[in-house]
Amino acid sequence: MQIITSKDELQRLCLDWRCSGVKTALVPTMGYYHTGHESLMDYARQRADKVIVSLFVNPTQFGPHEDLAAYPRDLAGDAEVASRMGVDVLFTPQAEEMFPQGHGTWVEVPELAKGLCGISRPTHFRGVCTVVMKLLTLTLPRLAVFGEKDWQQLAILKRMAKDMCLPVSIEGSPIIREKDGLAMSSRNIYLTPEERKQAPALQLGLQHARDLVAQGERDVEKLRAAIRGYWQQHLPTGSVDYLEIVHPETLAPLESVGRDALCAAAVKVGRARLIDNLKLV
Incomplete structure (x- = not known):
């Protein structure tokens, strides 16, 4: 498994794969992996020749008083999990790599983002859409996999891909639960x-x-x-x-x-x- 931190290096590799006819799958994550994340990687592994997992705690999807600083992180442990799950590339950029100084472009799907989580987190899905669009542009996958636990996010990203004519299939993977029914998070x-x-x-x-x-x-x-x-x-x-x-x-x-x-x-x-x-x- 390759661990890549540079977006330019990632884009060169994935462009070569796309042009060579290699079917790739992207699994965007924020890390601290559990069985739910493993199920997303397994879903991708079964449907693609190469699997790219991004591990990036995206600051633009956190509100001013949310848990960005406290969000759990374990890069070494996550890399072990990704390797065990057969991931080909683990992309682990720093925040300034994805959102350099002067960044001023945003992607939104306002109609689908105005309710549910969007009521208390008004800028959350703008951050999600923007970082996912960046990741899709960098990796050029045939499919991208997201968990169904955040159904609103999945619906928004499907609409974004459709409206922007992106050559990617946005696919949902079923919720993975603890034995007592609590959705893993x-x-x-x-x-x-x-x-x-x-x-x-x-x-x-x-x-x-x-x-x-x-x-x-x-x-x-x-x-x-x-x-x-x-x-x-x-x-x-x-x-x-x-x-x-x-x-x-x-x-x-x-x-x-x-x-x-x-x-x-x-x-x-x-x-x-x-x-x-x-x-x-």
Whole structure:
């Protein structure tokens, strides 16, 4: 496995691969790898000749009072994981390599970014789109893989690639969970033992709504009330950031559950902000 820190070196290598007909896959990450990250690398490994993983804690997707400085990092451990998973290139640039002084160009998909996480993190997806566009330009992959845990991010990046006519397939890989159902996240280490004990209730509340839909309930407000009631009982340390039932592609809020409905939520539990989603039908 090659470890590359220079964007120019990475671009030269990936351009040679693309021109030679080599099928490449990109897995953008911020590091501190767990089984969820491994599943993304495995997904890419099964579908491409060469796998490039970027490891970059992107400062432009963090707000002024978020956890950029505290975000967990373990470059040596992450390199071992990537090598074991058969990654061909691990790209580990410094912030000034990706965003040099004077950088002033941004990529946005404002319609899809205005709700859900975009309400409390108004500049987050601008930072995500911009760094992903840079990574796609540098690596020229045939496909790029993202986890479905951040469904809004996935929907936004798919729209960005479509609107910008990018020659890449943006693909989602299923959420990987702990044995008790909590979606894996690098930020789960922020949870205290008591918070960690309650955290699986985030997903269980969404499953409760899905069960109600299966029983015939279609009213979105009643479903949201049922989820909040479940969380009040089983996740009392949590503070709801958002809880919405939306169309999975347009992310438009729904009033009634029809053929396509996604329940998406973010709950602050102590220092951690946990996100999750579940299709209700």
